Amino acid sequence: MSSGYALAVRFTTRDAEAAEKFDALVARTLEGIREEPGTLVYVAHVPVDEPLVRVFYELYADYDAFQAHESQPHTKRMLSEREQYLTSTEVEFLNETIGKRPAGEGT
Template identity: 80%
Template sequence: MTFKEEAVTSGYALTVRFTTRDADAAEQFDALVARTIEGIRSEPGTLVYVVHVPEGEPLVRVFYELYASRDAFQAHEDQAHTKHFLQEREQHLTSTEVAFLDELVGKRPAEREET
């Protein structure tokens, strides 16, 4: 079997790179993210939602998001907490770059077991 034939095609992932206006805007953006994460934690189709600060770039935030499917991503986008985040974030930012990712191979979080 070739590498392409073994490729994993499930899931839906993206990265988003946000650049904030200044240190104060970064602090306010982080507070907005912290409030939003509370709602995201209860989304069953959101497998990974992690915010990073690149080394040496204190005004930049990079989000890595992994969803069970495109439908799970859309369910995330339809949530009130996500809509609020999308409305409020722009006042803190100078730029936003989004990259949608095609999964090839990897290790992903274990599925939640039904109890």
């Protein structure tokens, strides 16, 4: 078993305008996330035929890396600002068992 720690998060936005503003918030937040060494993958997706939904996949080197991510000012700002754009948030915490990663990123 690998030490990777991941989240799958499903956000449903209020409407098209809220989705646009949420996307802008995520883009600003990514500027800081790109500098986090323990954040291996942080990707937002729009499901086919669900334009108001965003599904995030986040992969961290381990639980400590996730905690470091959560303590960053850019993450705290996103967590506090995002609710105004959303009608629901569903989070699944995942323990990695096996898979393929970018070269040099853990096991």
